[in-house]
Amino acid sequence: MTALSRETLVSSLLVVMLVAIPLAATMAGEPFYVTLATRIAILALAAVGLNIALGLGGLVSFGHAAFFGLGGYVAGIFATHAFNGEPLPFGFAATTSMPVIWLSAMALCGLVALPIGAISLRTSGVYFIMITLAFAQMIYYFAVSWPSYGGEDGLSIYVRNSFPGLNTAQPLPYFLLCLGVLIAGLVLFQLIKGSRFGTALEASRQNPTRLAAVGIAPFGIRLVAFVVSAMVTGLAGALFADLNRFVSPSMLSWHMSGELIVLIILGGKGRLFGPLAGAMVYVLFEYALGGITERWQFFLGLILLGVVLFARGGLLGLLAGKAHHG
Amino acid sequence: MAEPVLQLSDLRKSFGALKATDGVSLDLRPGEIHALIGPNGAGKSTLIHQICGSIRPDSGTIRFLGEDMAGLDMAARVRKGLGRSFQISSLAPEFSALCNVMLAVQARQGSSFRFLRPVASDGSLTGPAMAMLERVGLEARAKVPAAELSHGERRQLEIAIALALGPKAFLFDEPMAGLGPGGSKRLTGFLDGLRHEAPILLVEHDMDAVFALADRISVLVYGRIIATGTVAEIRSDPEVRRAYLGDAV
Numbered sequence: 118m119t120a121l122s123r124e125t126l127v128s129s130l131l132v133v134m135l136v137a138i139p140l141a142a143t144m145a146g147e148p149f150y151v152t153l154a155t156r157i158a159i160l161a162l163a164a165v166g167l168n169i170a171l172g173l174g175g176l177v178s179f180g181h182a183a184f185f186g187l188g189g190y191v192a193g194i195f196a197t198h199a200f201n202g203e204p205l206p207f208g209f210a211a212t213t214s215m216p217v218i219w220l221s222a223m224a225l226c227g228l229v230a231l232p233i234g235a236i237s238l239r240t241s242g243v244y245f246i247m248i249t250l251a252f253a254q255m256i257y258y259f260a261v262s263w264p265s266y267g268g269e270d271g272l273s274i275y276v277r278n279s280f281p282g283l284n285t286a287q288p289l290p291y292f293l294l295c296l297g298v299l300i301a302g303l304v305l306f307q308l309i310k311g312s313r314f315g316t317a318l319e320a321s322r323q324n325p326t327r328l329a330a331v332g333i334a335p336f337g338i339r340l341v342a343f344v345v346s347a348m349v350t351g352l353a354g355a356l357f358a359d360l361n362r363f364v365s366p367s368m369l370s371w372h373m374s375g376e377l378i379v380l381i382i383l384g385g386k387g388r389l390f391g392p393l394a395g396a397m398v399y400v401l402f403e404y405a406l407g408g409i410t411e412r413w414q415f416f417l418g419l420i421l422l423g424v425v426l427f428a429r430g431g432l433l434g435l436l437a438g439k440a441h442h443g
Numbered sequence: 444m445a446e447p448v449l450q451l452s453d454l455r456k457s458f459g460a461l462k463a464t465d466g467v468s469l470d471l472r473p474g475e476i477h478a479l480i481g482p483n484g485a486g487k488s489t490l491i492h493q494i495c496g497s498i499r500p501d502s503g504t505i506r507f508l509g510e511d512m513a514g515l516d517m518a519a520r521v522r523k524g525l526g527r528s529f530q531i532s533s534l535a536p537e538f539s540a541l542c543n544v545m546l547a548v549q550a551r552q553g554s555s556f557r558f559l560r561p562v563a564s565d566g567s568l569t570g571p572a573m574a575m576l577e578r579v580g581l582e583a584r585a586k587v588p589a590a591e592l593s594h595g596e597r598r599q600l601e602i603a604i605a606l607a608l609g610p611k612a613f614l615f616d617e618p619m620a621g622l623g624p625g626g627s628k629r630l631t632g633f634l635d636g637l638r639h640e641a642p643i644l645l646v647e648h649d650m651d652a653v654f655a656l657a658d659r660i661s662v663l664v665y666g667r668i669i670a671t672g673t674v675a676e677i678r679s680d681p682e683v684r685r686a687y688l689g690d691a692v
Contacts, residue, residue, distance in 0.1 A: 311561035313549050313568075316538075320546055323535040327543075330495075330533065331550040331608060332521035338555060 124437035128390040131397065136296065143289045151288035152360070157393075157400045158295040159356045164380040164392030165302045166349030171378065172387030173315060174342045175322030179246045179374050180233070180253030184347040186260065186369030187229060188222035188354025193272040193364035195221070200275055213278040215285070215294075215359070219352050226351030227344050229256075234343035238336060250371055257369040271365025278359050285359070295356050299393075302349055307389050309345070318342050319387075350377070379417075383424055385431025394432045445473050446509065448612045448642050449494070449525075454503035456489055463489040464500065465666035471612060476634065476643045478653045481663035482687050487646050488530065490663065491616055494644075495527055496520045508611060521550075526610025526641070530617045532597040536590035540581055540600050543589055544572035547607035575603040579633070595626045602633070612641050619649040631655055654678075662687060 135154060142150035163185050170176040195218045198204065198211035205211050212218070237248045266272045277285050285291045309315045320328045321335040328335050358364040367373065376399070384395025399417070406413035428435040447470035456464040463486045471477050481487055492498035494505060496517040505512040512520055521527070534543050545568045549555060552567070562568055576582045579599040584592060589600060598618060605613060618634070619627045631652045634643060638658075647653050653660065654674050661671040664686045670677060677683055 308559050308561075311563060312559055313555050313557040313562055315558075316542070316546055316549065316562050317555040320535045320538065323537055324533060326517075326529075327533050327535055328546070329517040330521060330527055330529070331547040331604065332518050333546075333550045333555050334516065334518035341556065 124388075124390075124433065127433060127437045128393075131390055131393050135393070135397070139289060139292045148288045151292050153400060153404060155288070155292040155295050155360050156357075157396045158292065158299045159353050159360060160376075160380060160400065161393040161396035162295070162299045162302045162356065163350045163353035164377050164384070164396060165299070165306050166346050166351075166353060167377045168346075168381055168386065168392050169306060169309060169349065170343050170346035171381055172391065173310060173322065174318045174339055174346075176238075176339060176343060176346075177246050177378070178237075178249045178343070178346070179371065179378070180237075180249030180251075181347070181350050181377050182369050182371065182373035183233075183253035183256045184226040184230060184351040185354035185357070185373055185377070186364070186366070187226050187256065188351035188356075189358035189364035189368045190260065190266065190272070190354075191222040191225055191351075192218050192278060192355040192358040193274055194266060196274040196276070196278055196359075197266070197272060213276070215278050215280045215355075218278055219298075219355055222351045222355040223348040226347045226354075230344045230347030231340075234340045234347075238339050238343065250374065253369065253371060253374055257366055257371075260366040260369055267365070269366060271363055271367075274358060274362040274364070277362055291360070295360070298352065298356065302352075303389060303393075305349070310389070314338070314341070379421060381431075383421060383431055385433035388431070388433050391431050391433050398432060447472050448508060449644065450504075450506045451490075451494070452504045452506070454490070454493060454505065455501045456493060456498065457501060462666045464493065467503070467663070467666070467668055469661055469668060469671070471642050471644050473642055474638055475658040476638045476645055476656045478645045478647060478657035478660045479663060480647065480650075480653060480660060480687065485663045486666040487663055488616075489666075491527075491614065491646060494614060495525070521608065521610075524608075524611030525614060526605040526608040526612070527614040528598075528601040528605050528616060528618055530620065530646075532594075532601055534589040534597060534600060534604075537588055539586050539588055540576060540592060540596075540603075541569065541572055541585040543600060544575050544603050544607050545569060547604045548572050548575075551608055572607060575607045576600075578606060579603045580629075594621050595623070598622060598626075598630070602630075606637075610641055613637070613643040614646075615643060616646045617648060618645070619647055619652050627652055 135157060139151040139154040167181045170178050195211055196213060199213045233252045237245055240248055261269045279285055280294055283290045283294060317328060317333050317338045321338050325335040354368060380392055380395035380399055383398055385391035402413060402417050406416055424431060430439060449471040451467055451469045454464050454467040467490060479487060489498060493500045496515055507523060507525060545562060548568050548571045576585050579602050581596060581599050581603060584596060592600060619630060622630060627649055634656055637643060657674055659671060659673060660677040661668050662683050669686060670680045670683050
């Protein structure tokens, strides 16, 4: 019980830091740090999505950039069409309203994840990793070679999409919006983890034969987890494109998939606040070390090595102790 | 005679030139314990895998409650009412003993596609699960992760999970393995009463337990059933003595 409350303490501290930094930065007139915090929140959300599949279900998807990028392209394509006053393909009306864009991004990612998951989940282990990577690379090369939306050069969003009652062009309101979505994502993760579905999903990770032997087929459980996971990561992608006012195939690339996995391993896989801890360390490293040396990822690699060798529970495991189950 | 619960007819399975299951016919009747014995390598595991649906037979049929099981995977067969335990304990190691049983209770209740309500405070799961742990005498260890249970406790937990499924037939694969004399004796007493809930197909090496429990015994050697009968018949069967029992009886 003490370990559990220690985890709550560490997690609360993370959230307080995430909120305090942009507030202080805004008062000090340093909007750059607000953007940095927004980046943390969005990457954390993307990793929360992946954490459903990877952390709870043990499904090491090396293709989640596909969903992150697709979400980004949905935001970019909506913005571009709305800016030019053209309707979307298939006659949908273009809009800059974020709620509509988010739902569209999640719907698209869910639809794409369904066949990818249905095929990939027939394999396991290293083959699952490779096949998810292959699907993501197919979508990456499709984006590179499709000229309508910028191809390799990517697509600029001239005006950040809008949210009712909020000036999203300002850094602080946009940060708060992203923070709100991140919190919603965290709540969803925690609900899933504690639910019947989450129990079955975690059992499928620990011992799929056991799950089958009580009469629950692991495939269906995993497929639903994969789809939900993709939808959350896709939502993060839409936010990310709006943050940068730019979306390009790099959001779909395997580097991005790897980065999302790194965030989870770094923070603590399967843990509620693991992705947030991971995203904070990652982005702060990128910023702090990136200012000193271009080779900052070398040092990040060293840290990752240390975490994998000496702190299997990730940074949260190191700070808050072993994870507990009911 | 009552309709058999489980019926294998002329089941065959080969791996290359090896006939692991060579025309096995066997049935399990209501209220009985039917023991399946045989030396190592006789094909007991292969047979169990076929009954559970993890290996597909080359030919022959498996009927359970009158229904052909061909094409159904393990999970589907379990949902039909086939409750099994494993030769080597197969549990969710990170989950507590209670949570392992709750998984079975949840499966029995139906859908696992419920995303919001927390299971930890769900009395319709914890209540029955705790009752099953009490039946096998594991209630004091309910909160302990399965990985930290002793070997014997894991065997008990396997039984509790099978009970929680409320099956129409039990398939126990060497439940006595590694239990020690005291543990075997307790489990023997427990299984003795269980046959009235659902018939048991018992694969077991512990001959004391088999002779104490079995209504009928089938002897599997090189993929074939060489004899089926009561304890007395099997004990006195010369072929069985030669092939398997040796000087043990």
